[in-house]
Amino acid sequence: MTKQLHRLAPLILVVFGAAAMLGARNLGLGELSAPGPGLWPFIVATLLTVTGVVVLFIDDPEDYEPWTRGTLGIGLGLASLAVFIILFETIGFLVSAMLMLLFWLRIFAREPWRWAVPLAVLGALAFHFVFVELLSVPFPDGVVFAPMGS
Amino acid sequence: MDILDGLGQGFSVALDPTNLLYVFIGVLIGTVIGVLPGLGPTATIALLLPITYEIEPVTAVIMLAGIYYGSMYGGTITSVLLQLPGEAASVVTTFDGYQMAKQGRAGPALGIAAVGSWIGGTVSIVGLVLLAPPLADLAVEFGDPEYVALTALGILLVTYLGTRHPVKSLAMAALGLLLATVGQDLITGTNRFTFGSISLFDGFDFVAVAMGLFGVGEILYNVEKTEKAQALKSKIKDIWPSRKDFKDSSGAIARGSVLGFFLGVLPGGGGVISSLASYGMEKRRAKDPTRFGKGAIEGVAGPETANNASSTSAFIPLLTLGIPPNVVLALIFGALLLNGVQPGPQLIDQQPEIFWGVIASMAVGNLMLLALNIPLVGFFVQLLRVRAGILAAFALLVTMAGVFSVNNDVFDMWVVLVFGIIGWLMKKTGFEPGPLVLAFVLGSILEESFRRSMLISGGEVSIFFTRPMSGTLFALMALVVIWSTVQGIRRRRRRSRPSMPGEEDLAATGTTAEPEGTPGYENTDDAAGAPAGAPREGSGSTGAPGSTASKAQDGGPGPDRG
Numbered sequence: 001m002t003k004q005l006h007r008l009a010p011l012i013l014v015v016f017g018a019a020a021m022l023g024a025r026n027l028g029l030g031e032l033s034a035p036g037p038g039l040w041p042f043i044v045a046t047l048l049t050v051t052g053v054v055v056l057f058i059d060d061p062e063d064y065e066p067w068t069r070g071t072l073g074i075g076l077g078l079a080s081l082a083v084f085i086i087l088f089e090t091i092g093f094l095v096s097a098m099l100m101l102l103f104w105l106r107i108f109a110r111e112p113w114r115w116a117v118p119l120a121v122l123g124a125l126a127f128h129f130v131f132v133e134l135l136s137v138p139f140p141d142g143v144v145f146a147p148m149g150s
Numbered sequence: 151m152d153i154l155d156g157l158g159q160g161f162s163v164a165l166d167p168t169n170l171l172y173v174f175i176g177v178l179i180g181t182v183i184g185v186l187p188g189l190g191p192t193a194t195i196a197l198l199l200p201i202t203y204e205i206e207p208v209t210a211v212i213m214l215a216g217i218y219y220g221s222m223y224g225g226t227i228t229s230v231l232l233q234l235p236g237e238a239a240s241v242v243t244t245f246d247g248y249q250m251a252k253q254g255r256a257g258p259a260l261g262i263a264a265v266g267s268w269i270g271g272t273v274s275i276v277g278l279v280l281l282a283p284p285l286a287d288l289a290v291e292f293g294d295p296e297y298v299a300l301t302a303l304g305i306l307l308v309t310y311l312g313t314r315h316p317v318k319s320l321a322m323a324a325l326g327l328l329l330a331t332v333g334q335d336l337i338t339g340t341n342r343f344t345f346g347s348i349s350l351f352d353g354f355d356f357v358a359v360a361m362g363l364f365g366v367g368e369i370l371y372n373v374e375k376t377e378k379a380q381a382l383k384s385k386i387k388d389i390w391p392s393r394k395d396f397k398d399s400s401g402a403i404a405r406g407s408v409l410g411f412f413l414g415v416l417p418g419g420g421g422v423i424s425s426l427a428s429y430g431m432e433k434r435r436a437k438d439p440t441r442f443g444k445g446a447i448e449g450v451a452g453p454e455t456a457n458n459a460s461s462t463s464a465f466i467p468l469l470t471l472g473i474p475p476n477v478v479l480a481l482i483f484g485a486l487l488l489n490g491v492q493p494g495p496q497l498i499d500q501q502p503e504i505f506w507g508v509i510a511s512m513a514v515g516n517l518m519l520l521a522l523n524i525p526l527v528g529f530f531v532q533l534l535r536v537r538a539g540i541l542a543a544f545a546l547l548v549t550m551a552g553v554f555s556v557n558n559d560v561f562d563m564w565v566v567l568v569f570g571i572i573g574w575l576m577k578k579t580g581f582e583p584g585p586l587v588l589a590f591v592l593g594s595i596l597e598e599s600f601r602r603s604m605l606i607s608g609g610e611v612s613i614f615f616t617r618p619m620s621g622t623l624f625a626l627m628a629l630v631v632i633w634s635t636v637q638g639i640r641r642r643r644r645r646s647r648p649s650m651p652g653e654e655d656l657a658a659t660g661t662t663a664e665p666e667g668t669p670g671y672e673n674t675d676d677a678a679g680a681p682a683g684a685p686r687e688g689s690g691s692t693g694a695p696g697s698t699a700s701k702a703q704d705g706g707p708g709p710d711r712g
Contacts, residue, residue, distance in 0.1 A: 006579070009575075009579040009581070010321070013321055013325070016325075017324070017328075020343070023343060024342075027340060027342055028340075031609060032604055032609035032610075032611065033604065033605070033607075033608045033609030034604075034605070034609075035600075035601045035604050035605075036338070037335040037337070037338045037340040037342055038342070039601075040331060040597045040600060040601065041328060041331040041342060041343070044324050044327040044328045044331070044593075045324075045328055047320075047324040047327070048321060048324035048325055048328055051317055051318075051320045051321035051324055052321055054317050055315075055317055055318055055321055058317065058638075059315075059318070059580075060315070060580075063314075063315070063318075063579065063580030064578065064579050064580060065578045065579075068374075070374040071374065073373075073374070074370050074373065074374050074574065077370060077373065078370070078567070078570070078571060081366075081546065081550070081570075082567060084550065085550070085560065085563045085564060085567065088550070088554075088560070088563070089560050093551065097547055097551075100543075100546075100547060101543050101544070101547060104539070104542065104543035104546065105539070105540060105543050108373055108539045108542060108543065109537055109538075109539025109540050109542070109543060110539065111537075111539070111540065119540065123543075123544060123547070124547075127547060127548070127551055131551050131555060135204060135555060137551070137554065137555040137558070138558055139551075139554070140560075
């Protein structure tokens, strides 16, 4: 069974393609002489489905990299990015950026605290300066520097 | 417009102080990320896309172009000194460049690479100046069916030439085309695949998709692989090559320039393929091919010249036809579109300052690179001390803040994250994000041209085949598909894969060709004492490089394609 696991990726593509074909048909294919909004999506979704089916059969299992402990770490990293986006919306850029940098520098770069903390603080301040002061990007109001940011 | 007038205008644009500054920034960033193994030109350009909103379109393209050809110089440095290619186009340089460094000839290797790159770039600029205007004149005559044919051919060739698995890449191209249809249909106003989300009415933002797939996806993929710090052992001295070095490599530089120029113009071409092709060609031509892999200077000069020549000539199809020939150019194409500039045959007449300004800036930038590289090699090598983890943390933060700044919309940050996950999963499963992004950029042009063609012809599909130009292009496409299918079947029978020019060399050394614009692979694990498979201890080169050399005679589907 695990030998067939690599076929999951093309299978997802096939399912996705087939769903898009159905969706495109519902949009209205129209006629070739008067193409509807769904005609082009239908054509490319068909291409996706067909190539997906071909890959399903001919693909080389060696192409797929094994899942390792490192993979788990990436999941953690992705979660941290999601947390960053949520924090960014609620408490602004500066604090969330510091926390994110600190997390990445400690966990992934494995920097010692004496490097990670200053790097995170200075990095977040530098980015705040570039984006908010220089480029005047309206970041969401934060808990620190809020009046300046808006 | 006369070529001389155009060049005059171009240089007045390129020598404008602001643009001069951005050329410099571009080539400097390019060199730096060329040195850093974790970031390639694609990821960097993707990360910097938001900045292009802040500056003039011509300035933006000048800077992005500088990053692209600058990275070709930078990648050389680590290839030669540490056998660690900073980006994919410099992988072949490790074969002979690192051997030269071990023999104490790191200086001449870097010197000849810089000089060769400069010559290749210059030859390519001259070719660009001569070839682009007539090509644009020809393309002005193109109608919608021709555009369908040309765009489709571009996508097809990119999926077939630059990648390892044509069918998988084609599936990704189809996915890219499908994603491009999300949002309001421009002709009927129908909402397509928006699922009621207001943020999706305008479709996926190109910047967010590109930053997700290339920026976040690639960073995550690289973080997953642990890497060790590299110590520099070889001393760099006598960087200026001797007269004998120049004599030995002059032929390789000349051939590399021409080869790189033509492979760059070809859709699917670019630095990676041309450096491989040049290496293969030099080895085949050499009187004594066994020298290759043991520090032959031609093996450094040829590929380095070729990759720089091709990264310049790759602008020809973009600036004259509006078709990006590879992924890096697709990102630059996207940057132009974002700034309201439609690259294509009209560009040269309607916005000559962009067309000629970019060309002139490349001449300026190549000179800057030559001036930067020779004295500053030692400084660039120090950059390797920056650990990949730190780089990743800051790059991710730039990505997130940058993508927000484009539309001031948090939704785009989620799009980046989702496409980052997709990009990382694609890398892990052997699907390549390049064709997806290329197809995504070209999707709406292709659809519009297709629908207009159908309206013109009253639904007759034959319109694509009866017009001489589009008919020829479609015939060409059919040939590509048939040829590659036959190759694929034969390959499956033989169970050996090499088909790209020079790939037999790579296969022999245990590497595979990376797609255009990716960072070089890293030292992954304990076995990575010799990343390219070449023996690191001693010079008993009977191993991998020796076997590479013996394969040189049996030809194979080599660079004669160019």
